[in-house]
Amino acid sequence: MRDQASEIRAGQSLESVALERYLRNEMELPKGNLQVFQFPSGYSNLTYLLRFGSQEFVLRRPPHGANVKSGHDMGREFKILSGLYPIYKKTPKPYLYCEDKEIIGAPFYIMERKQGVIFRGHTLKEQLPSPLQMHKVSNEFVGTLAEIHALDYRAAGLEDLGRPEGYVQRQVMGWTKRYVHAKTAELEAIEKVYTWLNNNIPEQNRTAFIHNDFKYDNLMFSQDHHLNIIAILDWEMATLGDPLMDLGTTLAYWIQESDPDFMKKNNLNISLEKGNLTRSEIVEKYALLSHLEMDNITFYYVFGLFKVAVIIQQIFHRYKNGFTKDIRFKNLDQAVHFYSKMALQALQKNQIENLF
Numbered sequence: 319m320r321d322q323a324s325e326i327r328a329g330q331s332l333e334s335v336a337l338e339r340y341l342r343n344e345m346e347l348p349k350g351n352l353q354v355f356q357f358p359s360g361y362s363n364l365t366y367l368l369r370f371g372s373q374e375f376v377l378r379r380p381p382h383g384a385n386v387k388s389g390h391d392m393g394r395e396f397k398i399l400s401g402l403y404p405i406y407k408k409t410p411k412p413y414l415y416c417e418d419k420e421i422i423g424a425p426f427y428i429m430e431r432k433q434g435v436i437f438r439g440h441t442l443k444e445q446l447p448s449p450l451q452m453h454k455v456s457n458e459f460v461g462t463l464a465e466i467h468a469l470d471y472r473a474a475g476l477e478d479l480g481r482p483e484g485y486v487q488r489q490v491m492g493w494t495k496r497y498v499h500a501k502t503a504e505l506e507a508i509e510k511v512y513t514w515l516n517n518n519i520p521e522q523n524r525t526a527f528i529h530n531d532f533k534y535d536n537l538m539f540s541q542d543h544h545l546n547i548i549a550i551l552d553w554e555m556a557t558l559g560d561p562l563m564d565l566g567t568t569l570a571y572w573i574q575e576s577d578p579d580f581m582k583k584n585n586l587n588i589s590l591e592k593g594n595l596t597r598s599e600i601v602e603k604y605a606l607l608s609h610l611e612m613d614n615i616t617f618y619y620v621f622g623l624f625k626v627a628v629i630i631q632q633i634f635h636r637y638k639n640g641f642t643k644d645i646r647f648k649n650l651d652q653a654v655h656f657y658s659k660m661a662l663q664a665l666q667k668n669q670i671e672n673l674f
Contacts, residue, residue, distance in 0.1 A: 323355035323367035329382065329643050330356065330364055332422050337377075340421050341368075341428070344414055348373050363390055363554055367431065374431040375413065379424045382642055393417060395554040396427040401474035408462070408550045432549040434538035439586040447545055452593030455545050460600050462547050463532050463568060464607035467561040471527040480557035482525040489563060490515045490621065497628045500635035502651065507658035511624050514665050520614050528564035530555035533571040534588050565604055566618030569597050569670060570626045570657070578674040580656050597670050619670045623661035627654045 326332070331354075338352040350371035357365040357376075366377040380390035392415065399412040411430040419425065437446060447455055471477060481488075494512045529536075531552055538549035573585040574596055582590060595603065597619075605612045631654045637647035663673040 323357050326354065326356040326366070327358070327644065332366060332377070332379075336421050337368075340416065340418075341414075344416075345428070363392075363395075363552070368428070375428050376410070376431050377426055377428055379422060379426040381636070390554065392425040392427050395556075398476065398479070398553045398556050399427075399429060401471075401476045402469070402553070405474050406469060408547060409553075410549055410551070432538055433541070434548050435541055435545070436535055436538050436551075437588045438535045439588060441588065446588060446591055447593070449591075449593030451543075451545055452588075452591050453595070455539070456589075456593070456595045456600075457603065458547055459534070459537070460595065460603045461607060462537070462550070463529070463565065464604055466529050466532070466550070467526040467564065467608060469527045471558060474527075476527065476558070479527075480559060482558045482560075484522070485525075485557075485559035486522045486563060487519050489559070489625075490519055493621075493625050493628050497624075497631060500628070500632045502631070502635055502638055505655065505658055507662045508624070508627060508654070511620065511658060511661045511665065515617070515621055515624060518617060520617055522560050524560050524562065524610065525558055526561040526564075528557060528559050528561055529553065530557060530564055530567060532564060532568045535586070561608065562610065562612075562615070562618045563621065565601070566615075566620075566622035567625055568622070569600065569615075569619045570622030572597050572600065574671075576672055577660075581660060584653050584656055601670070616664060616668050616670060620661045620665045623657050623664065627657035627661070630654050630657065 334352055334354050337354075341347060341352075348371045353369040355367040355369070357367065364379050364381055366379075368375045368377055378392060378395065380392065396412050396415040399409055402409040403411055410432055413428045413430070415425070415427040417425045446452070471479065490512075494516060497508065497512065529550065531554075532550075536550065536552045537547050538551060539545045540548050571587055572589045573581050573587055574589060574594065575582075576596075588594075601612050601615055604610075630650050633647050634650040634654065636642050637644065637650070660673060664670060667673060
């Protein structure tokens with residue numbers, strides 16, 4: 319049930335000779351030739367397993383053809399891990415950052431290989447938690463999100479990570495611009511959604527350290543029956559801002575049984591499994607832990623759906639324009655359409671469940 323690395327996908331290989339030479343100069347490594355494998359899941363930054371004999375590391379680099387610096391800035395992600403690791407036990411240990419593109423063609427960093435279980439939408443049913451375990455896991459899921467938002471980012475030296483003043487407005491405007499830049503077809507629903515978001519930005523008076531991509535497949539669980547969260551992965555979008563924007567993105571990824579079939583069929587999450595909290599239950603538990611008001615949660619949920627749609631659209635744009643040949647991206651435009659429909663229904667009904 320461990321998250322397994324496998325053969326490298328076509329067009330995503332690393333220059334292993336130059337990489338090994340560089341790493342041996344910069345790190346203390348055991349004898350034995352470098353073996354490189356790729357973690358097959360994920361649609362954003364590329365993640366590889368490096369093996370030197372019995373010792374293993376993880377390498378992260380930007381995807382080919384990416385032009386969104388903030389989401390693929392390896393130096394920034396390494397800084398985040400370096401700040402969090404001393405104060406937060408669920409952070410992987412960072413080892414080395416390299417900005418020299420001559421080594422593998424892009425900046426990259428090296429971190430520890432954590433040993434645990436990652437549950438994904440394609441995980442076999444018999445390997446998933448039981449409904450009773452799933453209930454416990456989903457409660458810990460919400461507790462961990464609240465835990466992140468309570469971190470002392472000043473103690474981590476991350477007080478200059480972002481600009482919390484005006485964060486919500488910048489996010490709405492920024493993701494709108496990203497969509498327009500990556501647009502490949504006319505889509506009336508998403509245009510209505512981003513118009514509504516830009517016209518309904520709430521006042522902001524909350525600042526926290528936020529993950530910005532908090533979902534099941536970015537969490538690693540212990541390999542025993544307790545299934546405790548032992549690591550949080552993929553910090554590339556973390557920043558300082560309104561924690562409800564983070565919660566809204568998490569809710570957007572949270573597909574549940576009451577959702578329409580077109581969303582459930584495209585689900586890449588395990589939130590559909592029996593025993594999980596519902597989106598409303600997540601909001602209720604998070605409110606108890608954070609002591610924040612949830613009166614305008616629909617806005618944050620709609621934003622989350624829009625943001626996910628734009629992320630998917632950016633990936634599809636890279637595929638359509640030939641920057642990547644990854645066949646997994648061929649039909650992602652359909653997912654953009656589905657998330658846009660959900661967002662439009664949510665804002666029109668002013669609710670986060672029972673939208674169809």
